[in-house]
Amino acid sequence: MDDAIVEVERLVKVFKGKVRALDGLSLAVKPGSVYGLLGPNGAGKTTLIRILSTLLPPDGGTARVTGVDVRTDPARVRARIGLAGQSAAVDEVLTGRENVELVGRLYGLPRRQARQHASQVLERIRLADAADRQVRTYSGGMRRRLDLAASLVGRPRVLFLDEPTAGLDPASRRDLWTLIGWLVDTGTTVLLTTQYLEEADRLADRIAVIDHGRLVGEGTGDQLKDRVGGAVLELTVPESDRVRTFQALRGVGGQAPTDDQDHGRIVLPAPDGARTLTEALRRLDTADVTPEDVTLRKPTLDEVFLALTGHLATPTGSGHDPVDAADRHGQQQPEGAAR
Amino acid sequence: MSATTPAVQAWPARAVSDVAVITRRNLLHFLRLPEVLVLSASMPVIFILMFTYVFGGAITGALPPAAAGRYVNWLLPGLLAQFALFGGAGTASGLAEDLTRGVVDRFRSLPMTGAAVLAGRTLSDLVRSTLTLTLMVAVGFGIGFRSQTGFGGLLAALAVGLVFGYAWSWVMALLGLLVRSAEAVQAAVYLVVFPLAFTSSVFVPTQTMPAWLQPFATNQPVTVATNALRGLVLGQGALPPGRTVAGQVVLALMWAIAVTAVFAPLAVRTYRRTVS
Numbered sequence: 125m126d127d128a129i130v131e132v133e134r135l136v137k138v139f140k141g142k143v144r145a146l147d148g149l150s151l152a153v154k155p156g157s158v159y160g161l162l163g164p165n166g167a168g169k170t171t172l173i174r175i176l177s178t179l180l181p182p183d184g185g186t187a188r189v190t191g192v193d194v195r196t197d198p199a200r201v202r203a204r205i206g207l208a209g210q211s212a213a214v215d216e217v218l219t220g221r222e223n224v225e226l227v228g229r230l231y232g233l234p235r236r237q238a239r240q241h242a243s244q245v246l247e248r249i250r251l252a253d254a255a256d257r258q259v260r261t262y263s264g265g266m267r268r269r270l271d272l273a274a275s276l277v278g279r280p281r282v283l284f285l286d287e288p289t290a291g292l293d294p295a296s297r298r299d300l301w302t303l304i305g306w307l308v309d310t311g312t313t314v315l316l317t318t319q320y321l322e323e324a325d326r327l328a329d330r331i332a333v334i335d336h337g338r339l340v341g342e343g344t345g346d347q348l349k350d351r352v353g354g355a356v357l358e359l360t361v362p363e364s365d366r367v368r369t370f371q372a373l374r375g376v377g378g379q380a381p382t383d384d385q386d387h388g389r390i391v392l393p394a395p396d397g398a399r400t401l402t403e404a405l406r407r408l409d410t411a412d413v414t415p416e417d418v419t420l421r422k423p424t425l426d427e428v429f430l431a432l433t434g435h436l437a438t439p440t441g442s443g444h445d446p447v448d449a450a451d452r453h454g455q456q457q458p459e460g461a462a463r
Numbered sequence: 464m465s466a467t468t469p470a471v472q473a474w475p476a477r478a479v480s481d482v483a484v485i486t487r488r489n490l491l492h493f494l495r496l497p498e499v500l501v502l503s504a505s506m507p508v509i510f511i512l513m514f515t516y517v518f519g520g521a522i523t524g525a526l527p528p529a530a531a532g533r534y535v536n537w538l539l540p541g542l543l544a545q546f547a548l549f550g551g552a553g554t555a556s557g558l559a560e561d562l563t564r565g566v567v568d569r570f571r572s573l574p575m576t577g578a579a580v581l582a583g584r585t586l587s588d589l590v591r592s593t594l595t596l597t598l599m600v601a602v603g604f605g606i607g608f609r610s611q612t613g614f615g616g617l618l619a620a621l622a623v624g625l626v627f628g629y630a631w632s633w634v635m636a637l638l639g640l641l642v643r644s645a646e647a648v649q650a651a652v653y654l655v656v657f658p659l660a661f662t663s664s665v666f667v668p669t670q671t672m673p674a675w676l677q678p679f680a681t682n683q684p685v686t687v688a689t690n691a692l693r694g695l696v697l698g699q700g701a702l703p704p705g706r707t708v709a710g711q712v713v714l715a716l717m718w719a720i721a722v723t724a725v726f727a728p729l730a731v732r733t734y735r736r737t738v739s
Contacts, residue, residue, distance in 0.1 A: 177572045179738050203574035213565035217495045218488065229484045230575040232477060258495070274569070 128152035129190055129282055129313050130159070130176065136184030137171050137337075145171040147337035148185065153315055153330075155281075158308050160328030161317040162425065168337035169317035170210070173286045176315070177207045190281055203231070206275035206283045210290060212267035213274075214259050220270050221246060221255040224277050231278030241277050249273045249303060265296030272303060276312075283307065285316040289323060301327060321425035331425075333432055341432045345425065352423040352431045354395040357404060360388060360417040372411035376404050394420060478576040485583025486590075489557065493591060500591070503553075507546045507599050514538055514666065515606060522667060529700030531611060537701070539603040540620060540692035541665030543596055544685060547628025548659070550592030551635030552652045554584040558639030559648040562739045571737075578731045585632040592628050596621055610696040620695035623715055627688045630719035633726040640733045659685045664693075670703065684718045691715040 130153035137146040145168045153159040161169045174180040175187055178198035187194045189201045214223050221242055228238030246255045249269050254262065259270065268288065275283060288304065289297040304327055307314055318324050324331045325345045333341040333348065341348055357377070361369045366383075373381045373392055377400045381392040394400035401420050408415060423431075493500050519534035530537040558581070561567045570580050600608070600617065610617040635652060642648040662676060663669070663685035672680050680686060681703070693701045694708030702711065 174568075174738060179568055179571055199574060202572060205572065207569065207572040209565045209568050211565040213569040215488065215566065217492050222488075222491070226484060226488055227569070227573065230481060230570065230573045232574060278573075 127154065129155040130315060131188045132172070132176075132185070133187075134185035135172070135175065135182050135187055137168075137175060137180065138183050144337050146175070146182070146185075149334070149337060149339055150185075151332050151339060151342065153282075153313060155313050156308065156311050157329040158304065158314040158316065158327050160324035160331040161315065161334055162319075162321065162324045162331050162429075163317075163334035164319060167334045169334055170286055171337075172334075173207075173209075173284050173315070173317060177205055177284050178202055203278075204281045206278060206280035207286075208268075208271045208275040208284070208288060209286045212264075212271040214267055214270050216260040217258060219256050219258055220251055220262070220266075220273075223259060223270060224255075224273050227274040228277040233278070238277070241279070242273075245273045245276050248306070249276075263296075265292055265299060268292060268296070268300060269303065272300070276307075280312065282313045282315065285314060287317055287319065289318070289320065297323075321429070325425055333429060335433045341428070346422075348425065348428045348432075349422045352393075352428050354393070355397050355400075355420050356423050356427065357392040357394040357401055358384075358417075358419040358421065359390045359392070359404070359408075359415050361390065361408075361413055361415050365413045366390070368411050369408065369413050369415075372407045372413060373404060376400060376407060478579060481576045481579035482582045482586065485579050486586045489553075489583055489587035490590060492557075493587070500594075503591070504595055504598055507542060507549075507595055508602050510542055510546075511535070511539065511599060511602050512606070514542075518666070525668060525671060527668075527700055529611065529697045531609070531697075533607055533609075535603055535606055535608045536611070536697060537693070538666065539599065539608045540696050541663070541689040543599060543620065543624045544627065544663075544688040544692050545656070545660040545665050546595055546599065547592055547624040547688075548631050548685060549652070549656050550588050550595060550628045551585065551632030552649070552656075553588045553591060554581075554632045555635040555639035555642070555648045555652050556645050557584050558636060559643050560645045562640070562643050562737065563645065565739050567734075567737060568739050571735075577735050581633075581636045581727075581730055581734055584636060585629060588632050588635075589625060589629050592625055593621075596624060611698055612696055616695045619712075620692040623691050623695065623712055624688065627684075627691075627715055627719050630722040630726075633723055633730050636730040637726055637733060640730060640737055643739075659683060664689045664703075668703065684715075684722070687711055687718055688715045 132149055132151045135146050135149045136144070138144050149168065149172065161172065163169050171180065175182050176189055176194060178194050178201050181195055190204045192200045192204070194201050215226070218226065224242040224245060225238050228241050229235065233241060246252050249272060251266065251269055251273060254266060259267065262270065272288070285304070289300050292300065301323070304314060304316070316327065328345070330342065330344055331348060332339055341351060359369065369390060370381060373390070377392050377394050377396070379393045381390050384391050392400070392404065397420065401418070405418070515535045515538060523532065523534050526534065526537050558567070567580070571577065600621070634655065638651050638655070639648055642651045662680050663683060664680070665685065669677060669680040669686060690702055690706055691708070691711040691714070694711055699708055702708065
């Protein structure tokens, strides 16, 4: 793609000579879009962000940001990007404003301009009221917002967000989604990683699904859902009818129904859409089961992930643990490998 | 918000500005966390008092006449050298903390001079060491320390001590980048400072040490720095036979240059490759 602002071609990164964190990954991001990198822990998302933000050199392939190769001219790349990592990289002892101004100065802005940009960014990120308080008094959500403000003060053309909402409560998460949506309105290209399928679906124009350092699927949320084909039928039945329901649905829709215990639902792939629905209801009627609720819907990205990779993105029942254990482990390695 | 590349200053001005910005950040930490400053200043004071009053009586007899019969005269220049060396501890723990918090990742992704992060740390530690050493002289003066060479000799001693300590803060920078954990890095700093300090002439003349230790003890850098500072405040008579004040000062400064020449590039190289 000629007009891509981020171009990754056959990128390879090997840690300790054997762990292939990136295994020939290629992708292209259009200017002004939000691009989502979706994958489980250890998929290589963080490694890709680190290579694109010049923190790690690639072992093979090329990566260009705004047309500049990250390996041959990292300094020029740094002047055009912003990075907000997994943990809010802010100074606890400084005030919010001092943090943002500090980063502004390190982008090379003269003092007055750094102050001006910082004020604007803090205003827009809705931290103006708390700007002159020390960061140690901030909540987790405020720290993330401040981190985002710091990454914006240099007015980057490309913004890298590594799991921007990991560890946040639902309200703060929605808050951050709104802010990211605002960024795109202003023309900044955003490349974000997430383990939250809902987040990628909600924010990103295009989504790359990554597994074991390889691209396993790419497209809009709807395109990816179409890859699974058709629709999904969700049923809620009285507890006492569950066994009979499973028996009755055997053979309907081509695949066996699965038990979604987290939500108390029975999930059945419905390749023929409404026809599968009718067939299922007819069978249940014969078995004398009256469902409490029936929904025919498009598949979720979780189901897409399962269809693309053969395994689930998030182990069921694991909750939303933001600590990316495998990636953290990977982070220890580059330094050792460099020495 | 337009996506413009910020105005970029030319290299030397830019590097100086980056160092100033980082140094200011670290100095703000000292101001905002005065308890850390007070606690770190209390250790050298305790050392002065403890060693003067607990060991002073036993050691005074073994001292050369230049000490004017007071252990504190002998001890203080040595402790100045020891705590100048120890001053870089803030660089080590500060860098380790920045690493674990992801601050180093942020800095490394910025279009700034990489070495500025390290230089800013070592320079803010130099400022703190200047305060610590001044406080030590004041406390020493209060319990009977007198420079036998006047004020000029004392100032020269402080200057040599600070230059020597600054050089070692690059070793501390490397330690902080390699050890990475803020807790473990404290232990690593002690592991460097205390063996060097106790096998030197800081507390006792090295001639009283066992023969196998003497070749190391009489020539290691902390002994050289201690001799230089001691000679500058007590005169030639305070030095072991065959050592001159000028010679020890030159040697101490050469150690400073050598340590910086080796460890500053090593630390910068490690920083450029470090990912938290």
